[in-house]
Amino acid sequence: MKLQQLRYILEIQRQGLNVSEAAETLFTSQPGISKQVKLLEDELGVTIFERSGKRFTGVTEPGKAILASAEQILREAENLKRASGEFATGNSGRLVLAATHTQARYALPLVVRDFISERPGVKLELHQGNPTQIAEWVVNGDADIGIATEALDRYPQLITLPVRQWSHCVIAPDGHPILKQQSLSLSELVKWPLITYDTAFSGRSHINQAFERIAASPNVVLTALDADVIKTYVSLGLGLGIISALAYDTRRDAGLQALDAAHLFESNTTRLALRRGTYLRRFDYDFIERFAPHLSRHAVDLAMQGGGAEYQL
Numbered sequence: 020m021k022l023q024q025l026r027y028i029l030e031i032q033r034q035g036l037n038v039s040e041a042a043e044t045l046f047t048s049q050p051g052i053s054k055q056v057k058l059l060e061d062e063l064g065v066t067i068f069e070r071s072g073k074r075f076t077g078v079t080e081p082g083k084a085i086l087a088s089a090e091q092i093l094r095e096a097e098n099l100k101r102a103s104g105e106f107a108t109g110n111s112g113r114l115v116l117a118a119t120h121t122q123a124r125y126a127l128p129l130v131v132r133d134f135i136s137e138r139p140g141v142k143l144e145l146h147q148g149n150p151t152q153i154a155e156w157v158v159n160g161d162a163d164i165g166i167a168t169e170a171l172d173r174y175p176q177l178i179t180l181p182v183r184q185w186s187h188c189v190i191a192p193d194g195h196p197i198l199k200q201q202s203l204s205l206s207e208l209v210k211w212p213l214i215t216y217d218t219a220f221s222g223r224s225h226i227n228q229a230f231e232r233i234a235a236s237p238n239v240v241l242t243a244l245d246a247d248v249i250k251t252y253v254s255l256g257l258g259l260g261i262i263s264a265l266a267y268d269t270r271r272d273a274g275l276q277a278l279d280a281a282h283l284f285e286s287n288t289t290r291l292a293l294r295r296g297t298y299l300r301r302f303d304y305d306f307i308e309r310f311a312p313h314l315s316r317h318a319v320d321l322a323m324q325g326g327g328a329e330y331q332l
Contacts, residue, residue, distance in 0.1 A: 020059065020063075022093065024055045025089035027056060027059075028056060028059065028067055028068075028086060029090060030044055031056070031068070063085065065079070067086070095296075097298075098296070101300060110141065112140070113141070114141050115146065116143065116164050117146045117156045117161075117162035117164070119147065119148070123145060124247065125246075125263075126265060126310075127145070130309050138302055149170075149217075149219045149244070150167040150168065151170050153167045153171070154167075154170050154292060158174055158176045158177060163293075164291060164292070165293075166289065167289070168289050172290060177293065177294060181290055182310065182311040183311070184288050185264060185288075185289065186279075186284065186286050186287070187261055187262065188263075188279055189280050190249075190272070190278075191253065192254060192256060192276075193276060197211065198278070200278075203280060203283065205230060209236070212238050212239075212240040213258050214241045214252050214258045215239060216243065217244050225285040226261055238258075240258050246260075246267075291310070293319075299323070
């Protein structure tokens with residue numbers, strides 16, 4: 020049995036049993052993968068994948084158990100590398116962060132700056148994506164830490180820890196009539212064209228739920244993946260923007276004004292995700308605590324050991 024064979028069967032599972040896509044992802048050939056799967060099955064004495072001709076069509080019952088064990092074995096093999104690498108190289112290594120645009124643009128810059136300054140031996144990589152992509156990158160080991168508002172707590176393979184709560188605000192160009200409102204209301208917002216986040220991002224579900232509660236249909240004329248794009252089109256007069264309050268700055272966003280909308284939309288929680296069972300290095304703990312000071316090494320270890328659901332803001 021070889022670790023590479025275990026990687027092959029897990030990648031086949033990830034690719035929906037498509038051996039060609041698994042081979043492409045692993046930079047190898049389809050016949051090579053098929054041969055190694057058959058050798059592994061012969062060695063174990065069971066069939067892992069159901070077949071129809073040369074195609075894999077399903078996973079057998081013993082195959083499900085083998086895939087679960089293979090994932091655990093590869094995770095522990097990776098932990099061995101991480102642990103030995105930490106002791107061999109000291110304060111150097113590679114840390115991969117995955118975050119949404121809002122987190123990468125507004126919440127992380129000063130943390131990243133200070134971390135790089137004090138950990139010059141650590142190569143830090145920042146990948147941006149939507150919450151589902153971020154969760155899957157962490158699950159698959161392509162990222163060490165994931166940071167997002169949506170989706171992360173839907174993956175049982177992840178430990179998720181609350182970082183901070185935030186609310187939305189409504190932005191409008193200088194002189195817009197809505198700025199004269201003494202108290203912003205949903206019934207007033209439905210009168211205007213709105214620009215806000217794509218459905219996968221930054222608390223959009225809470226925006227939808229708020230309008231559903233009053234049986235109103237907001238006139239969302241444009242959705243975008245990040246607040247900077249939303250602010251650009253609000254500046255052009257295409258509508259009012261609904262964005263994270265974190266993304267508005269009075270000095271940087273000249274020509275725009277923000278109205279507090281915390282009373283209109285349910286608050287949101289930024290979460291940090293780690294893959295269950297992963298060995299955390301000293302600089303992993305360091306970065307986590309810099310980003311979320313309440314998440315000490317002790318708090319993170321308790322979450323990793325107990326599932327993480329117990330920790331509340």
